[in-house]
Amino acid sequence: MWKWKKNVSVELAPSERIIFQTSLHWILFVPSISIFCMGLAWNIAIFYYSNYLSMEVAKWLSWIGYGIILIGLGKFFAEYILHKTSLFVLTNQRVIIETGVLKRTSLTIMLSKVEGLKVVQTLRGRILGYGTIYITGTGGAVSRFANIRQPNVFSQKIQIAQNTNQDSENDAKPHEKTHSQSPPPLRKPKK
Secondary structure, three states: OEEEEOOEEEOOOOOOOEEEEEOEOHHHHHHHHHHHHHHHHHHHHHHHOHHHOOHHHHHHHHHHHHHHHHHHHHHHHHHHHHHHHOEEEEEOOEEEEEEOOOOOEEEEEEHHHEEEEEEEOOHHHHHHOEEEEEEEEOOOOEEEEEEEEOHHHHHHHHHHHHHHHHHHHHHHOOOOOOOOOOOOOOOOOOO
């Protein structure tokens, strides 16, 4: 068993080895940090303007700010757990992706069954190094995974691993000799 992060593990076959691993990008935390900062700014503004407000109004407005801060902290905690329990692993035989805690999304697909890969990145995603990857398996099933760190590298490594597996499968097959027209027999030169 190979342990990647706390409480997240992957069973590997004896001949299987890890080629590449990635995780969710830190951009995942931006919404919760923004909400927390808005609540903090709200309470600072209430404190600053409390001389112009009645004590009762300032108290209620402060409680609204505390509520916004708590929402931001709760969202951050949920995003942190999602970040720590998400798994994006490529082995020499398969792609393993697991995300979520309460709503668990899991994808394990053999490399030979991956039919298509699509990476979508916004300008901000290209600058910061994150994006969304779509994996199409046999039968046309498409799985979408957003906010992945290094999605282009992950996609390239999958393609390289597929090509390597195809090359090794071709090398493992016995080569059949094709009997085409054989060259004419060599003649001895006349003296």
